[in-house]
Amino acid sequence: METGFRKSLIGYLLNRRDFVRGSELSAALKVSTKTISRAVRQINQQSGQHELIEAKRGRGYRLRNPEAVSFGDVGCAMGDANVDVSRLSSIERRDEIVKRLLITAPQKYRMSELWAKYYIGDSSMATDLRALRLMLGRFRLSLERVSGYVWVEGAEADIRRAISSLFVDEGDLANHQFMQPNQSIEQRDAAFVNKQLDLIEELIHAEIPYPYRVNIFTHLYILIERFRRVGSLMEDTTCPEGYGGPEEHSKVMDVCRSVIENVKMYLDADLPDAEIYYLYQYLTSSRIEGGLSTPAEIPEEVRSATQYLIEQVALDPRYGDIDNRELFSGLAKHMKPLLNRLQNKIKVNNNLLEQIRLEYPHLFRTVQDATKRLEERFGLNHIDEEEVGFITVYFAQAVENLRMPVNILLVCTTGLGTAQLLRSKIERRFSDLNIVETVAVKDIDAVLDRHPEISLIVSTVGLPESLTMPTLVVSAMLTIEDQERLERTADQIRSGEAGR
């Protein structure tokens, strides 16, 4: 396989932060998806102990650690060691620079030193500066430039938000390459933060689920890292915007106080009260079942927003019949922390986003459109795709529940053996199949006379040819293949397409 092609493949991935689907790579590089998959395998084989490219079914490919990948690595992976960091893509270069500036902000750097290793001209440097300003501007941060020096300026909260959003994802956590390129994560700090998360769970008597645990971990870890590196703390003790200190959340505040007390001892430093409020924001922006919120506490604003969102999605005739009440109770619990996240500008990663988009393309777009109207109506901050993905799952569940149950008859030789086994398996796996009875093959006719509502017979033994209704013979193991056939047949019955 050509070295040039492999370089193009890695170059393409270097310009993308997230996974890229095989089909996209195939179209962009004008080769088949099989060639892509073969190339990835070969690159990984040649890249030594650590695979260069991560492949994930359903998501595609991405570089494991783009920050650490230089074309030197790429060269090695292709038997060519004569390439250096000066060949990094511009996006990669800017990521490296902004990371250094952010983590140590407001430390000043001489421009010539910061860009030296990339061997680029003044015009490229000027382009980088424009791009970095744009990138930082999204977080209300500015890139200052005076007498050949550059540095980042802005509120500590915004700096942390930028670090969290730009550089921290689950992959980084898993790969232990959090904020320090080419270095291992400070295991001790990570262990301490995890211990604090356990403490929070213990104090609130509830588990903090994904992705909120990742978010709170990130928040506390960045707090510690920022303090360690530049001694930077929240500016003052003023409560951050959005904190109202409601009475019912005093328990949450107590939890936050305990954790920040521990951080103080750990860092041997006096942290401002603002840190307590920031942690409070993160906790109240997380959906923690049975811990922090109860349905009775759902505020009016959350109720209205949830109801409005359901109404907007239901405007699409495909979703006009969704069970409003059931959806409302689940979605409202999600919307409460979501509105807090929007207000506090807390971002959560949604690793299932691509899968959700693939699985429910139309519903995802419908929900996305509805959230835009929700933003306008309620004056909310932007609801990004990750959040749209989470919301889509609630609607998808409601749509699934809408599916008309199919009445089935289970048959085996005796009606007592494998049909019973099948019954248990189907009950566990198919909520939309209603098992009317479990019978012996010789009793089928009698049961059908008694139960005209039966529309499908599922059997572990061959069935008489005389039966005129849809039938399906499956193994007692109910293999994946059997399950797919069963689902297909049930769908055909619902749509009136099924025959004997």
Next chain:
Amino acid sequence: MRAITEWDPDLGMTPVDVFGFFDWATDRLRGMGLVRDPDRLREQLMAREAAGSTLVDTDLANPHAQTSEVRGCLLFYTKLRDPIQRWDGRHDVDRILITLLPEEPEGEDMARLRMLYRHMADEVFMKVLQAGTDRDVQQILLTEGK
């Protein structure tokens, strides 16, 4: 309901096929006085296999019949030393649970049998039937089947 287990029995032949196994099993049950006509029962079990695979999980088959050849409900579990190749034409099997019901089983037996099969959908329970020790298998069959 009776539950009988056989561990690594000598079937008197190698390799064993489905017919050979049923031949041995029905003869063994006749020897215990539990089956009237072993040849007829063997044919019934073979007919059930022909109607559809009785494989209920990896390595485990569950041949069964409702037959006048037995007087009461019967579970006959065998763990073989060497698997029977391609039991259903595709998969090998080294554990076989034969379930036999009389023409008119007692209500209590039917309820227990139904419960046993419902439990078989449970992974832990099935794991014992698939790969458990003699003692474990006896215990769950006695608990669920006796």
